[in-house]
Amino acid sequence: MGRRAKNKQGDPAPIGDRENRPSQKKLGKRKADDVEAPSKRPAKKARESEVKPAKPSIVKGKPKTVATGEAKAKSDKPKAKTQKRAHFEDEDEGAGSSEGWEDVDDDGDLKSHAKKLFHGSDDDEVVGFEGDLDDLVMDEDDDPFNAPAQELDLGSDDDEPELPVKGKKSKQHVRPAKIIPTGSDASSDDSDEEDDDEDGPTTMKNMEARSRALDARAEEEADLDAEELRRAALDGEMSDDDLRDADDVDMDEEGEGGEDGEEGLVLPTAEELDEEKKRGGPDVHTVQRRMRECVRVLSNFRKYAAKGRARSEYVHTLMSDIASYYGYNDFLTEKLFQLFPVAEAIEFFEANEIPRPVTIRTNTLRTRRRDLAQALINRGVNLEPIGKWTNVGLQVFESSVPIGATPEYLAGHYMLQAASSFLPVIALGPQPGERVLDMASAPGGKTTHMAALMQNTGVVFANDANKARTKSLTANVHRLGCKNVVVCSYDGREFPKVIGGFDRVLLDAPCSGTGVISKDASVKQNKSERDFTLLSHLQKQLILCAIDSVQADSKTGGFLVYSTCSVTVDENEAVVDYALRKRPHVKLVDTGLEFGRPGFTSYRGKTFSDKLSLTRRFYPHVHNMDGFYVAKFKVERRAKVKPAQAGADADSVVPEVDGAPVAFDADEDKPYLEEMKRKRMKAKGLKPPPRHKDAPAAVEAAA
Numbered sequence: 001m002g003r004r005a006k007n008k009q010g011d012p013a014p015i016g017d018r019e020n021r022p023s024q025k026k027l028g029k030r031k032a033d034d035v036e037a038p039s040k041r042p043a044k045k046a047r048e049s050e051v052k053p054a055k056p057s058i059v060k061g062k063p064k065t066v067a068t069g070e071a072k073a074k075s076d077k078p079k080a081k082t083q084k085r086a087h088f089e090d091e092d093e094g095a096g097s098s099e100g101w102e103d104v105d106d107d108g109d110l111k112s113h114a115k116k117l118f119h120g121s122d123d124d125e126v127v128g129f130e131g132d133l134d135d136l137v138m139d140e141d142d143d144p145f146n147a148p149a150q151e152l153d154l155g156s157d158d159d160e161p162e163l164p165v166k167g168k169k170s171k172q173h174v175r176p177a178k179i180i181p182t183g184s185d186a187s188s189d190d191s192d193e194e195d196d197d198e199d200g201p202t203t204m205k206n207m208e209a210r211s212r213a214l215d216a217r218a219e220e221e222a223d224l225d226a227e228e229l230r231r232a233a234l235d236g237e238m239s240d241d242d243l244r245d246a247d248d249v250d251m252d253e254e255g256e257g258g259e260d261g262e263e264g265l266v267l268p269t270a271e272e273l274d275e276e277k278k279r280g281g282p283d284v285h286t287v288q289r290r291m292r293e294c295v296r297v298l299s300n301f302r303k304y305a306a307k308g309r310a311r312s313e314y315v316h317t318l319m320s321d322i323a324s325y326y327g328y329n330d331f332l333t334e335k336l337f338q339l340f341p342v343a344e345a346i347e348f349f350e351a352n353e354i355p356r357p358v359t360i361r362t363n364t365l366r367t368r369r370r371d372l373a374q375a376l377i378n379r380g381v382n383l384e385p386i387g388k389w390t391n392v393g394l395q396v397f398e399s400s401v402p403i404g405a406t407p408e409y410l411a412g413h414y415m416l417q418a419a420s421s422f423l424p425v426i427a428l429g430p431q432p433g434e435r436v437l438d439m440a441s442a443p444g445g446k447t448t449h450m451a452a453l454m455q456n457t458g459v460v461f462a463n464d465a466n467k468a469r470t471k472s473l474t475a476n477v478h479r480l481g482c483k484n485v486v487v488c489s490y491d492g493r494e495f496p497k498v499i500g501g502f503d504r505v506l507l508d509a510p511c512s513g514t515g516v517i518s519k520d521a522s523v524k525q526n527k528s529e530r531d532f533t534l535l536s537h538l539q540k541q542l543i544l545c546a547i548d549s550v551q552a553d554s555k556t557g558g559f560l561v562y563s564t565c566s567v568t569v570d571e572n573e574a575v576v577d578y579a580l581r582k583r584p585h586v587k588l589v590d591t592g593l594e595f596g597r598p599g600f601t602s603y604r605g606k607t608f609s610d611k612l613s614l615t616r617r618f619y620p621h622v623h624n625m626d627g628f629y630v631a632k633f634k635v636e637r638r639a640k641v642k643p644a645q646a647g648a649d650a651d652s653v654v655p656e657v658d659g660a661p662v663a664f665d666a667d668e669d670k671p672y673l674e675e676m677k678r679k680r681m682k683a684k685g686l687k688p689p690p691r692h693k694d695a696p697a698a699v700e701a702a703a
């Protein structure tokens with residue numbers, strides 16, 4: 001559907017940023033355009049060109065080991081008159097400096113010049129890295145790129161290197177363009193001319209239009225659903241209860257015989273679908289046609305549904321086709337499908353097939369963004385600032401060099417980091433001199449960002465339960481020259497017993513990774529209901545410990561940020577809502593992030609605190625960044641509560657913080673606590689009582 005091409009290397013900037021920036025299309029051709037048509041440059045150029053050209057920093061010599069904090073970067077003067085210069089406004093991290101740099105002075109073919117620069121002088125050294133790279137502890141942030149940037153899978157800065165896809169493969173590779181009409185496709189009719197260019201890349205302009213169209217479409221669908229429900233109720237088909245929850249569409253509603261569907265389309269029965277599955281699934285053209293038809297019918301059921309066919313049949317068929325087409329297991333298909341209105345769900349699944357933009361974060365402990373950009377441009381890297389919301393991010397469009405093995409990379413001038421990973425750190429806003437805990441920190445993308453914001457002062461406790469992963473954390477801390485970081489390896493649930501009283505805490509929680517499916521497609525198949533139950537439980541435990549590790553009367557802080565790279569409600573709003581209920585002395589506050597959708601305040605029959613709207617959701621199909629979630633809490637001083645008053649099980653009480661007990665005392669924790677007791681008894685050689693017959697499956701599974 002052309003979205004693929006459009007989204008490729010699209011801009012991860014927030015919608016609101018897009019207006020004042022050159023289009024993606026223009027960016028893609030930036031070098032050529034710059035040379036041929038300098039008049040197209042942004043207006044600020046004249047002023048900017050008065051700024052002295054930055055001197056690119058280039059490390060000389062063949063690196064043999066990890067560049068440490070002490071690594072010295074030497075400056076190379078721009079060599080030739082064809083030297084490409086990037087001009088930036090002054091931009092000191094945290095100083096509220098200008099976002100963009102202005103365009104460059106080109107008086108030659110940059111690409112060939114940059115190539116010459118690279119292959120001629122540094123090339124041998126860089127190419128000669130074989131072997132040495134193995135010595136570097138590379139994580140997903142650090143995989144050296146050896147292919148054009150667009151084709152590279154950057155890997156989350158948050159998680160393991162990409163795993164091979166297990167199980168079913170998506171049928172995406174065999175599909176032609178433009179098969180499923182989606183909200184954004186529909187919008188292209190009435191949006192600007194760039195939207196009409198279906199095969200062109202996503203532009204900042206059409207991204208905004210696209211995103212708006214999605215929202216409008218979602219609203220439209222919600223209205224239609226509500227209207228259908230109302231009518232059904234008037235017809236006596238539905239109870240008041242049904243009517244009350246307009247989100248839960250009546251799955252048994254039947255069509256009244258609208259227009260025929262697509263020519264020759266006969267909606268299969270459940271049995272036929274099962275049969276089809278057993279035969280290896282429908283052929284790709286059938287599945288595409290059916291998906292298209294189901295989306296159309298579900299967009300206006302009364303009008304388009306075939307007579308006698310139930311809404312649930314269309315939904316069931318569509319979910320089955322999504323699972324087969326994109327290669328998801330049935331459970332996850334449904335879970336993700338339910339998050340969005342129908343057409344938007346397709347957008348989401350589509351976006352998961354497309355790599356997100358390659359982005360890097362300037363390490364302001366070692367360099368400035370403009371200097372880094374200049375140095376990389378000189379090496380043949382085509383890049384741009386990510387957006388106004390970050391003054392350290394750069395988006396790499398293409399590169400003739402491996403972006404994870406440049407001298408600048410080895411010297412710690414930047415971190416390969418997904419744009420979404422900047423968000424929780426920006427929301428937390430650690431200040432110089434503070435004591436900060438990064439409770440689940442490996443491989444350290446956010447730790448090193450925080451260390452830089454704190455200007456290497458104060459202290460960041462970088463903890464991760466996985467000792468093996470702390471190696472890459474330590475390597476990154478050294479490479480980026482962070483001197484205020486203490487690395488440790490505890491289960492996060494041991495905090496604040498280990499150490500507490502932090503001004504700020506970041507809990508970038510272990511999660512299912514449903515926001516980073518484009519990087520790790522194994523998630524499509526390997527996540528089950530049990531995983532979500534266990535993860536959600538762990539996240540709930542961790543968040544309470546994170547809250548209890550915050551110094552409520554911190555003079556400068558008293559904040560916690562909870563984040564995940566998952567889009568499921570179980571791992572996000574449900575966890576945050578649980579924390580609010582368990583710790584009445586904390587409150588949600590604005591994340592300060594300029595964009596992102598508000599968190600759910602209710603979802604499929606569950607009601608959360610209204611304040612959940614202060615949390616932020618980020619989606620690949622809306623923001624062109626990994627799916628992500630950010631919540632920010634302010635921790636206030638709590639009233640003293642005795643364990644007995646809280647109804648807490650004595651065994652569940654962990655050390656006191658601020659004189660008050662930290663307890664997991666909810667009914668929902670009881671089965672887990674009982675299981676822990678059973679385990680303790682077993683460990684002591686005692687015979688534990690039989691497990692309660694109502695114990696959730698997850699408890700047994702975890703046992």
Ligand SMILES: C[S@@+](CC[C@H](N)C(=O)[O-])C[C@H]1O[C@@H](n2cnc3c(N)ncnc32)[C@H](O)[C@@H]1O
Nearest residue numbers: 158440441442443444445446465466492508510
């Ligand atoms: C999303 S990743 C963190 C990414 C990291 N914040 C970054 O920006 O690079 C989650 C981390 O949680 C760690 N983890 C899992 N269970 C944990 C626990 N109980 N306590 C502390 N860390 C845990 C995992 O080892 C993993 O490194």
